[in-house]
Amino acid sequence: DGGITQSPKYLFRKEGQNVTLSCEQNLNHDAMYWYRQDPGQGLRLIYYSQIVNDFQKGDIAEGYSVSREKKESFPLTVTSAQKNPTAFYLCASSTPRGGEGQPQHFGDGTRLSIL
Amino acid sequence: QKEVEQNSGPLSVPEGAIASLNCTYSDRGSQSFFWYRQYSGKSPELIMSIYSNGDKEDGRFTAQLNKASQYVSLLIRDSQPSDSATYLCAVNWSGGSNYKLTFGKGTLLTVNP
Numbered sequence: 377d378g379g380i381t382q383s384p385k386y387l388f389r390k391e392g393q394n395v396t397l398s399c400e401q402n403l404n405h406d407a408m409y410w411y412r413q414d415p416g417q418g419l420r421l422i423y424y425s426q427i428v429n430d431f432q433k434g435d436i437a438e439g440y441s442v443s444r445e446k447k448e449s450f451p452l453t454v455t456s457a458q459k460n461p462t463a464f465y466l467c468a469s470s471t472p473r474g475g476e477g478q479p480q481h482f483g484d485g486t487r488l489s490i491l
Numbered sequence: 492q493k494e495v496e497q498n499s500g501p502l503s504v505p506e507g508a509i510a511s512l513n514c515t516y517s518d519r520g521s522q523s524f525f526w527y528r529q530y531s532g533k534s535p536e537l538i539m540s541i542y543s544n545g546d547k548e549d550g551r552f553t554a555q556l557n558k559a560s561q562y563v564s565l566l567i568r569d570s571q572p573s574d575s576a577t578y579l580c581a582v583n584w585s586g587g588s589n590y591k592l593t594f595g596k597g598t599l600l601t602v603n604p
Contacts, residue, residue: 418594485533
């Protein structure tokens with residue numbers, strides 16, 4: 377089955393620690409995204425990538441880093457510089473079609489908490 | 492600043508009624524509009540896409556788009572308790588990358604048996 381796989385489902389971070397969230401897709405989508413969702417809030421874009429080896433900052437990139445070495449994979453690192461990392465992290469992907477924006481499809485998410 | 496506003500909830504309707512969810516957006520050049528359903532503790536699930544003015548129907552769901560008024564809505568007919576969820580409106584950017592979507596904060600819908 378095609379889809380987006382995020383792991384782990386739950387993650388705990390100690391103070392001063394960097395943690396990496398995994399996102400893998402087998403939909404052959406060009407673009408991938410990372411969002412953060414806080415309780416009662418909408419989705420805020422952290423980073424996105426339209427093509428391998430290229431990515432752009434979203435609205436709240438500070439304290440996060442990404443890489444896009446393979447089309448299928450877009451891992452997110454939450455660094456120790458991110459002082460309030462507790463949130464629900466969602467990875468999504470999409471593919472272009474002409475000039476129209478395309479829907480994004482989401483993985484099941486990773487819940488990150490501070491120990 | 493690209494903004495997407497949704498009617499504040501929560502919205503409560505009885506089973507079998509029509510639920511109406513509304514969304515306005517600030518970017519007049521936006522071309523693509525999406526509705527997602529998000530159950531508590533789960534990730535968003537795409538339920539409707541609409542690109543042209545007018546209505547688009549899919550089962551019990553109808554999306555309505557009015558680009559002149561910068562307004563998109565979602566109607567759910569014969570609402571069921573299983574429709575209880577947060578509904579997110581998403582709109583693409585017209586300038587720069589059309590890959591990006593801006594999401595509203597969502598409207599929580601409760602369907603009472």
